[in-house]
Amino acid sequence: MTLMKSFLGAAATLALTAGAVTADPAIIFDLGGKFDKSFNESAYEGAERWAKETGGSYRDVELTSDAQREQALRRFAESGYNPVVMAGFSFATALETVAADYPDTKFAIIDMVVDAPNVRSVVFSEHEGSYLVGVAAAYAAKGDTVSFVGGMDIPLISKFACGYAQGFKSVKPEGKVIVNMTGTTPAAWNDPVKGGELTRAQKSAGSEVVFAAAGGTGLGVLQTAKDEGMLAIGVDSNQNYLQPGTVLTSMVKRVDNAVFDAFTQGTELESGINVMDLSNAGVSAAMDENNASLITEEMKAALADAEAKIISGEVVVHDYMSDESCPAY
Incomplete structure (x- = not known):
């Protein structure tokens, strides 16, 4: 759908065309833009799929600053x-205020929990999917060192890193996982140059496989991994196609399904917490023609075994956000 160019002006004022069609859904993309080839783009694909399958229409907006969140809502x-629908945890504070002021409007926030009767909170078990790609990294690495590049240094991103480390060490218990975050502000999501610098430093420290959970910054990680002869792991969307032959796999979060489901339920959207995990295919390790040459039969078997054990409860992946600690470090 066409970006609402008039929605956000230079002075961060918001203007909607008069007479909007009641009950059309809308989505607000987080900083980094809807074509970030990662989290936002997955959300966009879910909205587009809904529009194509139903013939319906929706409106969207891409934010350029944190100050616009409440205005847009x-x-x-x-x-x-x-x-x-809001793509991203950073909408939580604004939503807590706005949801109370518009009790007849249904809201859905992705990656955060907001307790309100008209809000659906969609959260993912990123630690479970990250465990799987950690297992894959362990089988792909000839040595005992891999690494992780996160975006903004927040507990949610540490949740990815911890699951990854736990999966890697389930295969190589004496191995090493180098963890670096890009920054402490939202700018960390869109700094591919810094992502590349961190990746090169990690290679110098022995890393053979790098997992990026960093939004647009991750594009620099994937490119640098290719240039430096490393393998990389993508995130959120299936990023295997970005660097075919050097992206080992991607830890996919079905953000597209979260948006599609919210749009489909429409004004009857069910509120409460909706958890998307391995058991309902909310997260996964992506396999396709772009990484087929990198995935051995032994690796496939190990991933299938790990997935089954996590779903059954035999293997419990530690959630960093439960206590802000990681036993695998």
């Missing part, structure tokens, strides 16, 4: 869009 709610 209010304008969509005031104009009758329902439900309003």
